[in-house]
Amino acid sequence: MRVGDLRIGQRLALAFGAVIALLVVLTAVGVHRVAQIDAGLATINAVNSVKQRYAINFRGSVHDRAIALRDVVLHGDPQARAQAGADIDALAVAYADSAAPMDALFAGGANVDAREREILDGFKAVEARTLPLVAEVRALAEAGEAEAARVLLLEQARPAFVEWLARINAFIDLEEDKNQAEAAAAMATAHGFATLMLALTALALVAGAGVAFWMTRSVTRPLRQALDVAERVGNGDLDSRIDTVRRDETGQLLRAMRRMQDRLVAFSAAQEEIAARHDAGEISFRIDASAHPGVYGRMAQDVNDLVAAHIAVKMRTVALIERYAVGDFAEAMDRLPGEKARITRTMDTARDNLVAIGAEVARLAAAAGQGDFAVRGDAGRFEFGFRTMVEDMNGLMATADANLAGISRVLAALAQGDLAQRMEGSYPGVFGRIHADARRTVEQLGRIVGDVQEAAGAMRAASGTIASGNADLAVRTEAQAASLEETAASMQELTATVRQNAENARRADALARGAGEVAADGGRVVDEVVASMGAISESSKKIADIIGVIDGIAFQTNILALNAAVEAARAGEQGRGFAVVAAEVRSLAQRSGDAAREIKALISESVGQVESGAGLVDRAGTTMREIVAAVQRVTAIMADISAASGEQSAGIEQVDRTVTQLDEVTQRNAAAVEEASAAARRLEEQAVELAGAVAVFRLAGDADTGGRTAPALAAPMTAHAA
Structure with missing residues (x-):
């Protein structure tokens, strides 16, 4: 079995076992050497130092008793001697207190050598000789034998105390030497222990370092491989190859990491799939949590829940945005928690x-x-x-x-008739077009109103002239009618009184000549009236044409207002106010058109009346020409009367009929002249009304004269009425 196949615990146990064995050896050696040092120190502290301390107590007691004994001998005062004797007794007791434990130490026999016993026995023997001398010196001093006590003190007691102290000091020196020897031995043991410990420690370090290096290498190499794999997995690299040949814990770790990598690859693939599906718009897709065991399944479910929650929030947000986009602000966003x-x-x-x-x-x-x-x-x-x-x-x-x-x-x-106002400044877009159209409208209307004012003035002057001519014609026609009546009466008288035929013929001849002149004058006047009526007819036609232009301008203004209303409708809510203004402009244009049509109707009526008057005047001219011819015939007849009396009755009857016809024609002419005069007066009144209608307009440059236009136009009518 290879060492590499051992588990990490077994290798650690093997490595640490070796280190522990070294530590056990090191500890055992250390404990042994420390025990040696401790024994030496214990001998110094618990034995030799105790003996030395007792011996020092002995020396103090002996030294102080020698001084007190001297005081007993030297003091003559009994009280002082008694005090010195008491001190000697107390020092003896103190000596005995240290002597008892000293004897106990020596009685045990442990830690006591022969030299110590010899010295102890020596100063005990001196003690046995000295104590009787002390008692004797005290007795002599108390008996008053000071000299004997002094001699005994100096000759026997003093040498005994000196020897006693010398033996005690020898014991103290012996213990001191023994302590120094024990200390030197302890120091030597300590130095040796230190050297041994250094050597063993160095050995342990070398062995431990070797074991640690081997152990570390056997563990860290696969762990480093596992760490590299973990780092790659942690960094998102799930494609790295994992070696699973080893059988130790690192091999198991690598196999577990490989399984974890496989799970992560599967989970990552599932996440990539849900991301791709959602990117493709399939937001209902979820990870199959049952395909992933344990915490991966919970993670998948958590991802599904998280995605569902976020999608729910997004869909709720989208739904609200859709409502907000159409202006429905009734619903508010849900109160979401946290971030x-x-x-x-x-x-x-x-x-x-x-x-x-x-x-x-x-x-x-x-x-x-x-x-x-x-x-x-x-x-x-x-x-x-x-x-x-x-x-x-x-x-x-x-x-x-x-x-x-x-x-x-x-x-x-x-609206106030001021055509001098203009829109100043620069206007963009439709306002610019309105500005230009308004300027053109005002300028065109100004020109039209100026033309209308001039035409109205000319028409009023012409109608005044016609009215004056008709009035004069009416007067002359009335005079002619009266003359014709007189002629008829004369003709009746001529019929009744033939005898006055010549005289009456002469008178009739004179009257006929006067009537011829009057008829000639009447014919000329009628011709002038005909010419004036023609001019009035032409002026009326021109005014009708001007009114037609005004009507056309009103129609264009109406079209402009309609276009402005359309532009305002396109502007929506922002153009509502402009639509109101456009409606007002359109209403004004309609009123202007209505007024123009009314004026045109009046002018048309006036033109018709003027044409009717012209017809009457033409008829009057024809009649006047007939009158002239008749008067000329009357003159011829009257001449014939003078020449042919035989034909008087027939001529008088013919003249009577002619005069009767002339009277009828004259009456008709008078009525026609009255009608023409009335028509001329109506035309003049309509001209005054037209002038008054256009007088409200103030044109550019008329600021000083506009107020005098209507009175100036009204003056001729006033004069005529007078």
């Missing part, structure tokens, strides 16, 4: 902004529909495209307001 609440906030913001911009546009449209183009939208409430939209609406309102104000000003001036 999806941003969708809710965004949809709410979009809905609020759309509602707000719709309300703003509706407010502007309502104001425009009411003709109030001074209203402006609050662009500061909006941003980006909505702000631009409101600003554009404001620009549209401002443009429409300015343009319609100009149009309204021109139309108001036109």
Whole structure:
């Protein structure tokens, strides 16, 4: 069996077993050497140092008792001697307190050598000799034998104390030497232990490093391979080849990773499939969770649930956007949790902004529909495209307001007869066309009104002349009728009184000559009246043509207003106000057309009356020519009367009949002249009315004279009426 086939646990156990064995050896050696050091230190601390401390106590007690004994000898004061004696007793007790445990140590026999026993026995022997000397010196001193006590102290007691102290010091030095020896041995053991430990540690390190290298290599190489595979899998590379030959845990790991890779490949393929299906528009497609075991199935189901949730949110959003797109803002976005609440906030913001911009546009449209183009939208409430939209609406309102104000000003001036007003400035698009059409309309209307004013003045002057001529003709015709009546009476008298025939013939001849002159004058006047009536007829026809032009302009204005209404309808809500103005222009054009047709009807009636008057005047001219011829015949007859009296009765009867006919013709002429005069007066009145109708128009350059037009035209009628 190869080592590489061992499990990692077995290889780790083998490696760590070797390391542990080295550690056990190292520990055993260390424990042994530490035990040696500990034993030496224990001897120093627990045995030698204790003995040395007791010996030091002995030395102190002996030294202090020697001093106290000297004080007993030297002090003469009994109290001081007593105190020194008490000190000696106390020091003896202290000595005994240290001597008892010392004896116990030596009694056990452990850790006690012969040299120690020898020294201890030596200063005990000295103690046995010295204590009686102390008692004797104290007794002599207490007995008052100071000299004897002093001699005994100096000669016997003092040398005994010196020897006693020397033996105690020897014991102390012995223990000191033993401690130094034990310490040196411990240090040597420690140095040796350190060297051994270093060697064993180096060996353990080398062995451990080798085992670790081998173990690491045997583990890390397959683990590195597994790590590389994991990194590639983690980085999304699911196509790498995984070696599954090994039988250890890393091989099992690689086989498990291969199974995981296969699962991930399958799961990734399922995700790619759902992504492709959804990209193709099949948003109902879901991953088959049953085809993926364990957590992969749960992940697939979670993906399905996540996709379904997102699609539900998207479809809900799309449904609301569809409603918002057609202007239905009744429904709001669902209250979504967490970060999806941003969708809710965004949809709410979009809905609020759309509602707000719709309300703003509706407010502007309502104001425009009411003709109030001074209203402006609050662009500061909006941003980006909505702000631009409101600003554009404001620009549209401002443009429409300015343009319609100009149009309204021109139309108001036109309604007041002021044809001098113009739309100033530059106007784009349909406003430019309206501006140009309005300018052309006003200019054309101004020219027409000027022509009408001139024609009305000329027609009124001509009608005044006709009226004056007809009045004069009526006077002369009445005079002629009276003359004819007188002629008839004379003819009756001539019939009754033949005797006065010559005289009456002469008178009749004179009257006939006067009548011839009057008839000639009447014929000339009638010819002038005929010419005047022809001129009036031509002027009336020209006025009718002018009225036809006005009617055509009204028709063109009506067409222009209709086009403006169509453009306003194309503009929708924004052009509603302009549609109102176009309707007003169209109404004005219709009223102008109606007025033109009424004027045309009046002119046509006047033309008819003028033509009728012209016919009557023509008949009057014919009659007057007949009158002239008749008068000439009367003159001839009257001459014949003078020459032929025989034919008087027949001539008088013929003259009577002729005069009767002439009287009838004259009466008819008088009636015709009255009718022509009345027609001329009606024509003059209609001319005054026409002049008054067009006098309300003020043309360019007529600011100083427009107010005097109607009175000037009315003057001839007033003079004639007078």
